[in-house]
Each structure stands twice: as structure tokens, then as C-alpha cells.
Amino acid sequence: MALTRAARAPWGEAAAAWMLSAPAVLAYVLMLALPTLATVLLAFTDFELGATGFRWIGLDNFAEMLSDRGFGISLRNTLIYVGLVTPGSIAGALALALLIEAGLRGRTLFRAVFFLPVVSLTVAMAAAWQYLLHPTIGPLNAMLRLAGLGAPEWLSSSSTVLVSLAAIGIWENLGFNLVLFLAGLTAIPRELYAAAEVDGARSAWDRFRLVTWPMLGPTTLFVLTITMIRAVRVFDTVAVLTQGGPNKASQVLLYTMYEEGFTYFRLGYSAAVTLVFLAIVLAIMWLQTKLLDKRVHYV
Amino acid sequence: MSEPRPPLLRDAPRLALLALAGVIMLMPYIWMVAASMKPLDEIFRASLSLWPERFFAIENYGKVFATIPVGRYLWNGLVVCGGILFFQLLFAVPAGYALAKLRFPGKDLVFGAVMLGLLVPPHVQALPLYVAFSQVGLLNSYTALIAPFTISVFAIFLFRQFFRSLPDDLIHAARLDGFSELAIVWRVVLPNAWPAATAFAIFSVVAHWNDLFWPLIVVNGTDYATPALGVLFFRSAEAGDDFGALMAAAVIMTAPLVIAFLLAQRRFVEGIATTGLKG
Numbered sequence: 001m002a003l004t005r006a007a008r009a010p011w012g013e014a015a016a017a018w019m020l021s022a023p024a025v026l027a028y029v030l031m032l033a034l035p036t037l038a039t040v041l042l043a044f045t046d047f048e049l050g051a052t053g054f055r056w057i058g059l060d061n062f063a064e065m066l067s068d069r070g071f072g073i074s075l076r077n078t079l080i081y082v083g084l085v086t087p088g089s090i091a092g093a094l095a096l097a098l099l100i101e102a103g104l105r106g107r108t109l110f111r112a113v114f115f116l117p118v119v120s121l122t123v124a125m126a127a128a129w130q131y132l133l134h135p136t137i138g139p140l141n142a143m144l145r146l147a148g149l150g151a152p153e154w155l156s157s158s159s160t161v162l163v164s165l166a167a168i169g170i171w172e173n174l175g176f177n178l179v180l181f182l183a184g185l186t187a188i189p190r191e192l193y194a195a196a197e198v199d200g201a202r203s204a205w206d207r208f209r210l211v212t213w214p215m216l217g218p219t220t221l222f223v224l225t226i227t228m229i230r231a232v233r234v235f236d237t238v239a240v241l242t243q244g245g246p247n248k249a250s251q252v253l254l255y256t257m258y259e260e261g262f263t264y265f266r267l268g269y270s271a272a273v274t275l276v277f278l279a280i281v282l283a284i285m286w287l288q289t290k291l292l293d294k295r296v297h298y299v
Numbered sequence: 300m301s302e303p304r305p306p307l308l309r310d311a312p313r314l315a316l317l318a319l320a321g322v323i324m325l326m327p328y329i330w331m332v333a334a335s336m337k338p339l340d341e342i343f344r345a346s347l348s349l350w351p352e353r354f355f356a357i358e359n360y361g362k363v364f365a366t367i368p369v370g371r372y373l374w375n376g377l378v379v380c381g382g383i384l385f386f387q388l389l390f391a392v393p394a395g396y397a398l399a400k401l402r403f404p405g406k407d408l409v410f411g412a413v414m415l416g417l418l419v420p421p422h423v424q425a426l427p428l429y430v431a432f433s434q435v436g437l438l439n440s441y442t443a444l445i446a447p448f449t450i451s452v453f454a455i456f457l458f459r460q461f462f463r464s465l466p467d468d469l470i471h472a473a474r475l476d477g478f479s480e481l482a483i484v485w486r487v488v489l490p491n492a493w494p495a496a497t498a499f500a501i502f503s504v505v506a507h508w509n510d511l512f513w514p515l516i517v518v519n520g521t522d523y524a525t526p527a528l529g530v531l532f533f534r535s536a537e538a539g540d541d542f543g544a545l546m547a548a549a550v551i552m553t554a555p556l557v558i559a560f561l562l563a564q565r566r567f568v569e570g571i572a573t574t575g576l577k578g
Contacts, residue, residue: 014403014404023394024450035426099317105307124549124550137345
């Protein structure tokens with residue numbers, strides 16, 4: 001009883017709060033704060049795993065990045081990948097969400113079908129895609145040959161590899177975005193459509209343009225941010241299917257970071273690449289808050 | 300939008316379009332399962348028939364079980380996901396409660412740290428953690444696979460938000476009944492937070508069952524390999540050319556989570572949609 005009363009007193013409450021937070025705070029410091037800080041520091045050293053010591057080399061790692069053709073390609077590929085996956089998976093998801101929402105039949109079924117890739121083991125599905133896209137024995141090219149079209153080497157030619165990976169990326173992200181759009185669509189008050197119709201919005205396109213799209217603004221911004229961040233983080237499919245090849249044509253940031261760090265053990269340089277990756281993620285989030293402040297508030 | 304069901308005929312174009320998109324979406328699964336039942340010579344003929352002429356499933360799946368320790372990989376996946384989730388909840392639920400319902404000096408600092416932590420993707424900590432684990436000889440262990448993810452700032456944030464909406468009277472009543480703060484967390488607050496907890500659990504298990512990045516860094520060899528690594532190992536062991544067996548391995552490793560999803564579809568979709576924030 002005495003303990004109970006103590007817990008109600010402010011100092012007792014504070015003690016209890018710190019006791020309850022202590023495990024999380026400890027894990028936070030050890031597994032998140034210190035390692036993140038260490039990565040930032042590493043980026044300014046020439047630390048290599050197995051080497052006896054390291055030197056502070058200031059911005060040399062970043063200077064090396066600028067002159068490193070491989071890094072330039074990796075950064076460019078990442079941006080192209082994001083540039084393909086983001087609009088592709090957002091437009092696709094929105095179109096399908098509108099189709100699903102337009103009627104009552106098959107909602108649960110189609111939602112489940114499109115969501116399936118989100119819960120599937122990416123590595124395993126990458127293997128399935130490898131078979132599907134195989135230049136000689138793959139079903140896709142078998143169909144193309146049947147239709148009298150050419151048989152591209154999807155994943156093994158440097159001109160198509162990035163597009164192929166982006167297609168897989170769209171396939172992976174679409175269901176996730178679809179579910180978010182469905183939630184956003186359900187939240188639009190039905191009266192708005194009725195009101196728009198009274199005001200002369202007769203066609204489906206008018207209703208979409210005047211009601212759905214503006215009301216969906218916050219959802220779309222959220223989906224945009226999250227898709228971009230997920231796309232910047234592309235790693236699994238590259239690691240399984242192409243290892244950055246052929247001839248660096250599918251080298252992306254996280255894979256470059258992985259290779260430099262864990263294949264060549266150049267931890268300092270790898271940390272610098274990590275920071276570029278982090279900077280891009282932070283920039284996307286910053287952009288989101290900027291846009292959020294500005295425009296997309298309608299309600 | 301219309302309340303009564305429209306006649307099927309008028310609904311048909313919409314359904315046909317969705318069905319077409321659905322079939323395209325399911326293409327990799329369809330061909331994965333089909334190939335896992337075909338002998339290699341049929342696969343190499345690249346015929347477009349889905350059903351095998353010679354049923355070869357037993358051989359393909361048998362080969363997977365004979366070459367790689369499938370049970371071991373699935374077990375490892377279970378231990379790693381279970382361990383991660385256990386510690387995430389153990390650490391995040393009390394912290395989330397403290398941030399939501401208690402007053403204490405440093406609260407703003409802790410919450411600020413949580414918000415800051417939300418900005419940092421887990422890949423950023425990988426290099427120093429790898430060095431640390433290799434220094435203490437913990438590479439290739441459950442510890443290395445689990446420890447980095449024991450802290451989930453996202454879980455703390457989620458639980459804080461959820462606990463804030465719980466009525467204060469509930470907690471006051473528990474205090475009057477003589478509950479300690481710790482007992483309040485586990486016996487009063489958490490039972491009232493099941494929606495948030497299941498949503499987070501699903502999000503966490505899906506993320507870590509599918510993760511390749513971190514296991515690829517800290518694990519080599521089969522002892523601690525997760526299902527994702529298992530597929531990768533099988534592929535390189537088989538020189539990647541026996542597609543029938545490779546597809547069988549892919550089916551086996553994908554199945555547990557997909558089956559769980561099909562059984563609890565609603566919960567999965569809602570769980571991942573509500574926790575989607577972290578991506």
C-alpha cells in the first residue's frame with residue numbers, strides 16, 4: 001500500500017517511468033544511437049576490416065565517391081529505379097483501388113490477390129521471377145516468341161536489367177499502396193459525390209477530378225513518400241538476381257554499400273555510401289513535411 | 300457507391316479488368332508452382348502448358364529436403380522472428396506506456412529520441428554492428444540476428460499513440476487496487492491494446508521473415524540461416540540451373556507466411572496498413 005501511494009507521488013511516478021523506459025533506452029543507445037553515430041564517424045576514416053589501424057581522412061571518402069565511376073552509376077541507377085517504381089506502383093495501385101471500390105463484388109478476393117507479394121519471401125519470389133524472365137526457358141519469352149516478338153534477355157542485358165528490376169519492384173509495392181488507397185477512398189464522405197453531381201459533375205472523370213483526387217491528397221502524399229523510401233532501399237532483388245551486373249548496369253546504393261563493406265571490407269568508404277543513402281531518405285521525408293505544410297490539407 | 304448490387308452484366312467489365320490484373324499479379328506464383336512439379340527436360344522445352352506431362356513434384360520437393368536442411372531454416376526463421384518480436388514488445392510496451400501516461404523529467408528527450416530514431420533506416424547501423432559482433436565473436440548466432448532489432452522506435456511510437464487514447468480512469472482504478480506500474484502495463488494496459496499489438500506483431504514478423512540484408516551480413520553456413528538465406532544457398536549449391544527443384548525450394552520457404560496470410564487476411568491487411576508508416 002505504501003508503495004502504491006509512493007507511485008502516485010510525482011517522484012515515484014518519475015522513478016517508475018524511468019524504470020519502465022530503461023530497457024528501451026539501453027537498447028536504443030546500444031543498437032541504434034551509438035551504431036548510427038559510429039557510421040557517421042567511420043565515413044571520415046579509411047578504416048578497413050582486418051587492418052591494424054585507421055586514419056582520419058576528412059572528406060576523402062566523399063571525394064573518392066565523386067570521382068568513382070561505379071558510385072556515379074550506382075547513384076544514377078538508384079534514382080532511375082525510384083523514378084520508375086514510384087509512379088508505376090502508385091498509378092497502378094490507384095487505378096486498381098478505384099476499380100475495386102467502384103463495386104461490391106470481389107473486394108476481399110482482389111485485395112488479397114494484389115496484396116500477396118507484400119507477404120511473400122522476396123528472395124523466393126525473385127527466384128520465381130528469374131525463371132519467368134529467363135531468356136531461353138522462361139514462360140514470358142516463350143509467349144513473346146509465340147506472338148512473333150523478340151526474346152529480350154531481361155535480366156542479363158545491361159539495357160533491360162534496370163527496367164526488369166523496376167517491374168519486379170512495382171509488382172512488390174503495388175499491393176501495399178493499394179491497401180493504403182482503399183483506406184483513403186473509404187474515408188471520403190459519400191455526400192461529397194452527391195453534392196458534386198448536383199453541381200454538374202456528371203461524368204466519372206469529373207467526379208474523380210473534383211472530389212476523389214483532392215480528397216485523396218493526404219493519402220497520395222503518404223503513399224508517395226513511403227514508396228520512394230521503399231524503392232531507395234532496393235537490395236534483395238539485386239542481391240539475388242544480378243549482383244549489380246551486368247557491367248554495373250543494376251548497381252544500386254545499398255548493394256554498393258554492401259559490396260564495399262562486406263565483400264571488400266572497406267568500411268570507411270562503405271559508411272560514406274551509407275550516409276549518402278541516409279541523406280536521400282531524409283531528403284524525401286523533409287520534402288513530405290514541406291508539402292504537408294503547404295497544400296494537401298483540404299479537410 | 301450504389302447500395303443495391305448492380306446486375307452482374309453491368310459489373311462484368313470491371314470484374315474482367317480486375318481479373319486480368321489479378322492473373323498478371325499471380326503470374327510468378329502460377330509458374331513457380333507449375334515448374335516445381337515438372338521434370339527438368341520439360342522446363343527446358345519452355346512449353347506454355349502449366350500442367351506437367353510427367354508429374355515430378357515428389358522428385359523436386361524430395362531433392363530440396365535431401366540437399367538443404369529445410370526444417371532447420373524454417374525453425375531459424377521462427378526463432379529469429381519470435382525472438383525479435385518478444386524483445387520488441389518487452390522493451391517497447393513499457394516505454395510506450397511511460398511516454399503516454401506518466402510524467403517524468405526527460406520525457407521530452409526520450410520522445411524526441413524516438414522521433415529521431417524513426418528517421419533512420421536500419422541499414423545505417425549495419426557496419427558498426429557487424430564490427431562489434433565480429434569483435435565479440437558473435438557472428439553466426441541467434442544473438443547477432445536478433446539483438447539489433449530488439450529496439451523498435453516504431454513500436455514505442457505506435458504504442459504511445461495507442462495508450463494515449465486509453466482512459467486515465469482505467470489506470471487510476473488499477474492504482475487504487477494496488478497494482479504496481481509494471482503490473483498496470485502488462486495486466487491492464489496491454490490487454491486493452493491488442494489491436495495495436497497484433498498489428499505490430501504482423502508487421503514485425505513479415506518484415507523479419509523476409510529480411511535478407513542483415514542475415515546475409517552476419518550469417519554464413521547453414522546453422523543459423525533464415526529461410527531467405529536458405530533459398531539463396533540452395534540456388535548457389537545447385538548452380539542455379541535445376542529450376543524445378545529451385546522453384547520447389549521457393550514454394551516451401553514462401554508457404555508459411557502466405558498460408559498465415561490467407562488464413563488471417565483481414566488482420567494482415569489492416570495490420571500492415573496501420574503500421575505501414577515505417578515501410
